[in-house]
Structures are given as structure tokens and as C-alpha cells.
Amino acid sequence: DIQMTQSPASLSTSLEEIVTITCQASQDIGNWLSWYQQRPGKSPQLLIYGATSLADGVPSRFSGSRSGTQFSLKISRLQVEDIGIYYCLQAWRTPWTFGGGTKLELK
Amino acid sequence: QVQLKESGPGLVQPSQTLSLTCTVSGFSLTSYSVHWVRQHSGRSLEWMGRVWSDGVTSFNSAFTSRLSITRDTSKSQIFLKLNSLQTEDTGTYYCARSYLSHGLPLFDYWGQGVLVTVPS
Numbered sequence: 001d002i003q004m005t006q007s008p009a010s011l012s013t014s015l016e017e018i019v020t021i022t023c024q025a026s027q028d029i030g031n032w033l034s035w036y037q038q039r040p041g042k043s044p045q046l047l048i049y050g051a052t053s054l055a056d057g058v059p060s061r062f063s064g065s066r067s068g069t070q071f072s073l074k075i076s077r078l079q080v081e082d083i084g085i086y087y088c089l090q091a092w093r094t095p096w097t098f099g100g101g102t103k104l105e106l107k
Numbered sequence: 108q109v110q111l112k113e114s115g116p117g118l119v120q121p122s123q124t125l126s127l128t129c130t131v132s133g134f135s136l137t138s139y140s141v142h143w144v145r146q147h148s149g150r151s152l153e154w155m156g157r158v159w160s161d162g163v164t165s166f167n168s169a170f171t172s173r174l175s176i177t178r179d180t181s182k183s184q185i186f187l188k189l190n191s192l193q194t195e196d197t198g199t200y201y202c203a204r205s206y207l208s209h210g211l212p213l214f215d216y217w218g219q220g221v222l223v224t225v226p227s
Contacts, residue, residue, distance in 0.1 A: 032212065046213055050213075096142075
């Protein structure tokens with residue numbers, strides 16, 4: 001199975017800060033990576049697909065990038081509604097596998 | 108609008124079989140794949156398997172021989188059965204729709220999830 005190592009596991013940050021979350025794939029997955037946000041008590045929601053493409057309706061402060069097998073999600077100016085847990089997902093090979101999640105909290 | 112909704116028992120005894128239903132609306136099961144994903148303790152997400160738009164299924168080998176996924180297109184329903192339940196099968200079970208955007212897969216809609224508890 002492809003392992004997705006996500007870091008950090010948790011992050012305490014402030015509003016308007018820049019936040020960067022990374023996922024390292026254990027092998028080449030091309031751009032077959034997506035990012036999801038899960039607010040407390042809610043289902044995951046798509047943010048980024050194809051490593052860099054912003055999903056419809058997602059604010060432009062979210063962006064995704066790729067460098068080889070390392071993927072990053074950046075939130076340019078954290079807002080209160082961005083608090084939650086973020087996951088990456090690889091869909092290159094079955095079984096699809098998620099990163100362990102990054103929990104964003106406010107200081 | 109597109110909706111998915113999971114239903115099923117909240118409590119299943121060890122060694123018994125879990126049966127869940129995902130009822131969809133706003134799209135056809137013959138046009139999209141639907142997956143099952145579970146979440147332990149509000150954190151780690153685990154892909155369980157899927158039924159393709161043509162009815163073919165694929166599964167996570169971690170569940171080999173315990174898991175089946177079927178569907179009834181006339182009722183817009185997908186069924187999950189997981190047998191020989193253990194306490195570690197406790198979690199929230201989601202169904203989610205996937206499709207390809209520019210050839211790249213993504214989950215665009217998720218159900219609300221159903222919490223299943225397997226007591227010790």
C-alpha cells in the first residue's frame with residue numbers, strides 16, 4: 001500500500017497566519033492527490049484535487065503544490081472557519097490511502 | 108441537489124455482521140462511483156472499497172473476505188456488509204461519491220456518516 005505521511009499532526013496558530021501542511025507519498029503518485037477539510041462534527045470536504053487545482057467554491061487563500069512525491073497545502077491567511085482537521089488522499093493505487101491528518105487549532 | 112445518506116444500526120455485537128445502506132439522490136449510480144470510508148475516533152480515515160459506475164467493485168485488502176459492497180440502481184442505494192465485527196471496527200462510516208476531473212479522481216460529495224459501535 002502507498003503510505004501518506006502527513007505533518008504536522010497538529011498545529012496551533014493564529015488568525016491571519018500562513019499555514020503549510022505537507023504530505024509525503026511513499027512512491028510516485030503523479031498528481032493523484034487531493035486535500036480535504038473536516039470541520040468539527042462534519043464530513044470531509046474537498047479543497048484541492050490534482051495536487052494543485054482548487055475545487056469549486058473554495059476560497060483562493062487555499063492552494064496546493066507538488067515537488068516530486070511531497071505535496072503541500074497552504075492557507076495564506078487563516079480564518080476562524082478554517083479550524084478543523086486536514087487530510088491528504090492519494091488515489092493513484094488501490095487501496096486509496098489518507099494521510100494521518102493535521103489538526104489546526106487557534107492559539 | 109446531490110445527497111448521500113448512510114443508515115444502519117448504531118450498535119453491533121462482536122462477531123456479528125454490520126449492514127449499512129447509502130441512499131443517494133441527485134445523480135445516477137450508473138454514472139458515478141460510490142465509496143465507503145470509515146473514520147476511527149474522529150481522526151484517521153480508511154478507504155474500505157467502492158462500486159464503480161458499471162457495478163464492478165474493488166476493496167481494501169485489509170478487509171478481504173469480510174467486506175461486500177453491492178447496489179440497487181433502481182433504488183439508488185449502495186449496501187455495505189462487514190462481517191465478523193470486532194471492537195476495532197467501531198467508527199463512523201461514510202459513503203462518498205467520486206468522479207474524475209480532468210482525469211484526476213476526487214471525492215466531491217460525502218454523506219453525513221453513521222456512527223457504529225462494537226462493544227467490548
